Amino acid sequence: MLRLDRVSKVYRVGSFGRERLHAVRDVGFEVRSGQVVALIGESGSGKSTIGKMVLGLTSITGGAITFEGTDVAGLRGHRAHKEYYRRVQGVFQDPFSSFNPVFPADRVFALIRAEYFPEVGEAEWRRRIEESLRVVRLDPAQVLGKYPHQLSGGQLQRILIARALLLDIRLLVADEVISMLDASTRIDVLNLLADLKARGMGILFVTHDLSLGNYVSDTAVILRRGAIAESGPADRVFTNPLHPYTRRLLSSVPRLHRTWAQADAELPADDGGCPVHGRAGAGDGSATLVEVEAGHFVGCAGDGEGGPCRPDPRA
Amino acid sequence: MSAQQVPGGPVPGEGVGAGPGEAAAVGAPRRGNETVYFALRNPKLLAGAVVVAVLLVAALAVPPFLGGSPNAYVGPQAQPPSAEFWFGTTNFGQDVFAQFVHGLRSTFLVGLLGGGIAALVGMVVGFVAGYRGGLVDEVLNMITNIVLVLPAMVVLIIAAAYLEARGILVQSLFIGLTSWPWAARAIRAQTLSLATRDFVDLARLSGRRAHAIIFREIAPNMSSYLFMTFILLFGGAILIAAGLDFIGLGPPQGVSLGLMMHSAVSWSALQLGMWWWFVPPGLGITAIVGSLYIMNVGLDEVFNPRLRET
Numbered sequence: 125m126l127r128l129d130r131v132s133k134v135y136r137v138g139s140f141g142r143e144r145l146h147a148v149r150d151v152g153f154e155v156r157s158g159q160v161v162a163l164i165g166e167s168g169s170g171k172s173t174i175g176k177m178v179l180g181l182t183s184i185t186g187g188a189i190t191f192e193g194t195d196v197a198g199l200r201g202h203r204a205h206k207e208y209y210r211r212v213q214g215v216f217q218d219p220f221s222s223f224n225p226v227f228p229a230d231r232v233f234a235l236i237r238a239e240y241f242p243e244v245g246e247a248e249w250r251r252r253i254e255e256s257l258r259v260v261r262l263d264p265a266q267v268l269g270k271y272p273h274q275l276s277g278g279q280l281q282r283i284l285i286a287r288a289l290l291l292d293i294r295l296l297v298a299d300e301v302i303s304m305l306d307a308s309t310r311i312d313v314l315n316l317l318a319d320l321k322a323r324g325m326g327i328l329f330v331t332h333d334l335s336l337g338n339y340v341s342d343t344a345v346i347l348r349r350g351a352i353a354e355s356g357p358a359d360r361v362f363t364n365p366l367h368p369y370t371r372r373l374l375s376s377v378p379r380l381h382r383t384w385a386q387a388d389a390e391l392p393a394d395d396g397g398c399p400v401h402g403r404a405g406a407g408d409g410s411a412t413l414v415e416v417e418a419g420h421f422v423g424c425a426g427d428g429e430g431g432p433c434r435p436d437p438r439a
Numbered sequence: 440m441s442a443q444q445v446p447g448g449p450v451p452g453e454g455v456g457a458g459p460g461e462a463a464a465v466g467a468p469r470r471g472n473e474t475v476y477f478a479l480r481n482p483k484l485l486a487g488a489v490v491v492a493v494l495l496v497a498a499l500a501v502p503p504f505l506g507g508s509p510n511a512y513v514g515p516q517a518q519p520p521s522a523e524f525w526f527g528t529t530n531f532g533q534d535v536f537a538q539f540v541h542g543l544r545s546t547f548l549v550g551l552l553g554g555g556i557a558a559l560v561g562m563v564v565g566f567v568a569g570y571r572g573g574l575v576d577e578v579l580n581m582i583t584n585i586v587l588v589l590p591a592m593v594v595l596i597i598a599a600a601y602l603e604a605r606g607i608l609v610q611s612l613f614i615g616l617t618s619w620p621w622a623a624r625a626i627r628a629q630t631l632s633l634a635t636r637d638f639v640d641l642a643r644l645s646g647r648r649a650h651a652i653i654f655r656e657i658a659p660n661m662s663s664y665l666f667m668t669f670i671l672l673f674g675g676a677i678l679i680a681a682g683l684d685f686i687g688l689g690p691p692q693g694v695s696l697g698l699m700m701h702s703a704v705s706w707s708a709l710q711l712g713m714w715w716w717f718v719p720p721g722l723g724i725t726a727i728v729g730s731l732y733i734m735n736v737g738l739d740e741v742f743n744p745r746l747r748e749t
Contacts, residue, residue: 181640206646214644222637226659232641239646284641 125326126155126178126212126295131187133173133350147173149351150187153343155326157294160317162337162358163330164373165347172217174347175299175330179214180205191295210240213288217300219280223272229280230268232287240291256286260316278309285316296320299330314340334377338362346370348423352413356420366422477741484737490730494723498543509534509541509694520715527715530706535699539719542696546677546727549611549695553676556615558669561622566653568623569630580627587620595679599688606690610683614676622668629664633657663742667735674731681724696720 133148148170155161165171176182178189180196189196191212199205216222223229233253237244244252254264260282267279275283281301288296298317302310317327317340331337337344338358345355346367354367365371375387413421478484507513512532520527526535568579595613599605633639634657642652658665683689684697685704703709703717740746 176640179640179644181643202646202648205643209644209646214640216637216640218637222641224638224656224660232645235642235645235647 125157125192126328127190128152128154128174128178129188129190131174131177131189132185133170133177133182134185147350148177149349151345151347151350151352152187153345153352153355155295155328155343157326158321158324159343160321160327160329160341161343161345162341163328163345163347164332164334164337166332166373168349169347170350171330171332171347172299175214175297175328178295178297178328179212180208206239210291211293212295212297213291213293214297214299215281215284215288215301217303219277219284220272222284223280225272227271228269229272229275229283230270232283233290236287236290252290253286256289257283259289259319260286261312262286276309278305278313281305281309281313282316285313285320289320293325295326295328297328297330300332301329302331302336303333310336334362334373346373352421352423354420354422355413356417360417360420364417364420366416366420474741478738481737481741483733484741487730487732487734487737490726491734494543494727495547497540498547501540502537502544505534505537505540507537509537513537517711517713519713526719527713529702529716530708530711530713535715535719538694538699539696539723541694542699542720543723543727545607545690545693545695546680546724548607549614549680550673550677550727552608552611553614553618553680554669554673556612557619557672557676558622558665560615561619561668561672562626562665564619564623565626566630566657569627570634570649570653570657572631572634576627579623583620583623583627586617587624589617591617592679592682595683596686596688599683605688607693607695610680610690611676614679618672618675618679622672625668626661626665629661630657633660663738667738667742670731670735670738674728674735677724677728696723 129152130150131148131152132146132150135145135147137143137145151170151174153161163171163174173182177184178191178196180199184197191208194208196208199208222232224231230253237249241249253268257264257267262279262282267275267283272280285296285301301317302313305313314336317329321327321340327340329337329341341358343356344358344361346353346361346369348367348369353369354361354365361370362374365374379387413423415421502509510533513534514524514528514532516528516532517530518524518528524534524536526539528534529538564579564583568576568583595617598613599610602609630653639652639656642656647656680689680695681697681700684695685701687701687705689695689698689701697720699720700717703713703720708714708716
């Protein structure tokens with residue numbers, strides 16, 4: 125359904141734009157309907173940029189993003205974008221900044237109606253909103269007509285998902301939808317995403333939280349400095365991490381019943397050098413991926429700046 | 440922002456913690472009530488508004504009762520204020536009071552037109568530059584900076600001196616077209632910061648067009664700011680017009696507070712001790728512009744919860 129093919133994003137930085145910043149390099153993966161793809165990476169790894177490029181909010185420097193056969197970067201004009209957004213919607217990280225503070229929160233529904241369903245009657249529209257709110261487990265009487273500051277982050281986040289559901293969307297880009305929520309509302313929204321997935325929607329789940337990525341996703345894509353470090357079926361990536369970066373990430377997830385000292389002590393033991401070029405570290409650092417098992421890809425352990433993967437000093 | 444449920448109804452001070460542009464009141468009845476509540480309790484705003492309102496009523500309501508031309512020679516020459524001629528008469532026997540109220544009219548007109556044109560140009564340039572960014576921003580910003588560094592007064596003097604048609608409208612147009620740059624820069628800066636907020640992206644995802652996003656999503660967030668910008672431009676336009684009139688480049692046939700001071704100086708009112716000729720127009724200009732600026736400070740306090748004196 126959604127396909128990214130060697131997608132890159134380069135920003136010009138510095139005075140007169142002389143320096144280049146590679147925010148995203150040669151990223152490729154696919155989101156199928158009824159599938160959740162978790163895009164996992166630390167701050168600055170380019171995961172939100174990928175989300176914005178998929179939504180057409182940021183231009184693409186290289187590569188191609190295709191949705192059901194149409195090139196997203198090739199969308200020209202307001203009408204083409206509008207039709208695209210009928211099928212692809214996004215929910216952003218910060219629910220408080222996603223609402224215009226001077227208007228009631230349900231204005232996000234009114235915008236959808238004004239642009240996409242001007243012919244729908246008042247009562248029918250009201251029914252659709254209430255149905256959509258019930259899908260996200262919100263009480264319509266509790267949230268309609270309220271201002272954003274009168275609602276909690278979890279409620280606002282779910283209103284945004286309800287807004288996306290008003291359109292008959294095929295793909296939802298969920299950019300860090302969970303990270304602003306507290307633990308109890310978190311699991312609600314996660315279960316909601318699982319419901320949507322069961323209804324056949326494709327979800328691109330952008331997160332920096334490994335355990336959340338593991339909880340909902342079918343496919344995991346680990347990003348490191350804008351390039352894919354490792355990607356594959358979520359259970360394979362999480363049970364058999366091959367890239368040193370993925371291993372470090374997994375070992376840095378805090379766990380109950382284990383102190384940092386214990387976690388650190390285990391870390392050097394399973395370091396096997398570069399997964400592509402072995403302990404010798406002869407790679408040229410290019411962002412090529414190697415398929416180690418069915419659908420499980422891993423990249424070179426180079427420094428991610430085009431430099432080679434160095435031999436492991438401890439080897 | 441609190442994650443708690445706040446019961447509805449106007450709770451004064453509820454907006455505390457909102458940013459300067461966020462407590463705006465367009466289309467929001469609850470916050471609107473709050474704005475009115477604080478507006479009616481702000482002495483600076485009320486005092487300024489009363490002065491401006493009194494002068495505005497004088498300018499609008501009094502001239503029809505006086506009848507005749509304000510420049511007509513109606514009375515004895517160079518008389519100090521009396522029961523018949525409230526503000527005295529000029530060297531030529533013109534009624535200073537009639538000139539004053541007619542002059543107020545043109546002063547308000549110049550402020551409204553000149554300030555309005557400047558606000559319009561500044562808003563369009565600022566919004567488009569801030570929202571579009573990129574090359575559009577570069578070009579508009581360059582134009583803004585060029586107009587900003589033009590010695591506006593000198594250009595106005597030259598233009599006014601060489602232009603055939605010298606009416607209030609042309610004068611307002613010139614003032615409007617030279618005094619917008621700072622407003623454009625300020626609005627551009629505000630728009631830049633607001634345009635990065637997620638609700639703007641969400642509006643784009645909702646299929647909104649750029650102009651609708653600018654005027655229906657971004658502008659309401661800074662409506663108080665836009666209002667204050669207009670007030671400052673209004674006062675600025677009055678001052679520039681008075682300056683032009685005073686150096687003799689005003690509308691030759693009209694009446695304005697600046698022209699009154701120009702004639703007072705030309706006909707040696709200062710040396711002759713005819714204070715009633717130049718004090719009323721000078722005081723009028725000072726009162727209007729000063730009140731507008733004080734109103735601006737008061738409005739700032741009304742719209743920005745952090746400046747409120749509790």
